[in-house]
Amino acid sequence: MAEETAIFAGGCFWCMVHPFDELPGIKKVVSGYTGGAKPNPTYEEVCSGTTGHTEAVEITFDPEIFPYKKLLEIYWRQIDPTDAGGQFYDRGPSYRPVIFYKNEAQKQVAEASKKQLQESGRFKKPIAVTIEPASAFYPAESYHQDYYKKNPAHYEAYRQGSGRAAFIREHWRDFDGK
Template sequence: MNEEYELATFAGGCFWCMVKPFDEQPGIKSIISGYTGGHVENPTYEQVCSDTTGHYEAVQITYDPKVFPYEKLLEIFWQQIDPTDPTGQFHDRGHSYRTAIFYHNPTQKELAEESKKALEESGRFNKPIVTPILPAKPFYPAEEYHQYYYKKNPAHYERYHIGSGRAGFIQKHWGNNK
C-alpha cells in the first residue's frame, strides 16, 4: 500500500449499505466489502451468515488522511448506523450484522473513542451508544458479487436500503438519506 494511504475498517450491518456513503469522496482510494473480527480464515458469505465464524460484515477503506481525515470517516460512519442496537442493524439480526469500529493504530483508537463520547453526549439518541471500538483483525474480502453492490444492482440496493429500515432511520436521526 502507498505510504500516504491508511486503512479504516467499519462494521455497520449489511456491508452493501456501507459502501455508497464513502464512495466517490475525495481522498478515498478504495472500499472493500468483507469480513473481520472472527476466528475462521477466508470465510464465505454463507459461513458468516450462519453466525458461527465470529465475523462481522464490514468495509475496509483505503484513504488519504491528508485529503479525507479519519475524523470525517467516523462522522460518516456514525450517520449510517443505529449505534444503540447491540443485536444487529435494522431488519438484519445476528452477530455478523452488529456494528464496530476496528482501529489500525493508537491515533484511530483515540479519535474513535472521542467521536463515540461526543455522540453519547450529544443527546441525539435516548439509549446508550453500544458500538464497540476494537483492534483491527485480519480482513477477508467478500465474494466479488458483493463488491460495490449499489452500483451493480441499483434497483435492488435501493429497495433493500429503504425496506430494511436504514433509510428511514438515517432520515429521522440525521436529516439526510445517503
C-alpha cells in the same frame, strides 16, 4: 503522508459502501469480513454464525485529504448506534456495529467521537457501538463488491425496506446518508 485503512461494521456491508465511495481522498471501499477465527470465510459461513466474523467495509483513504475523524462522522450517520444486536432488518453478531481500529491514534479518535455522540443527546439510549482492535480483513465475494452500482434497484429497495433509510432521515435530517 501514506494511505491508511479504516474498518467499520454497520450491518449489511452493501449499505456501508456507497456513503464512503467516490469521496475526495477515498481510494477504495471493499466489502468483507473481519473479527472471526476462520481464514477466508465465505458469505454462507459468516451468515451461519459459526466463524465469529462481522460484515464490514475496509476503506483505503488519504488522511491528508479525508481525515479519519471525517470518516467517523459519516459512519455514525449510517447506523443505529444504539443497537448492538445488529442493524435494522439484519440481526445477529455478523451484523453488529463495530469500529475496528488499526492503531492507537484511530482508537483515540474513535473513542472521542463516540463520547461526543453520546454527550450530544441526539439519541436517548446509550451508544452501543464497540471499538475493537482490527484483525485480518477478508474481502467478500465479487458479487458483493460495489453492490449499489451493480444492482441499484435492489440496493435501494433493500435500504428502504430494511428501515435504514427511514432511520437516517429521522435522526440525521441534515444528511441524506445515500
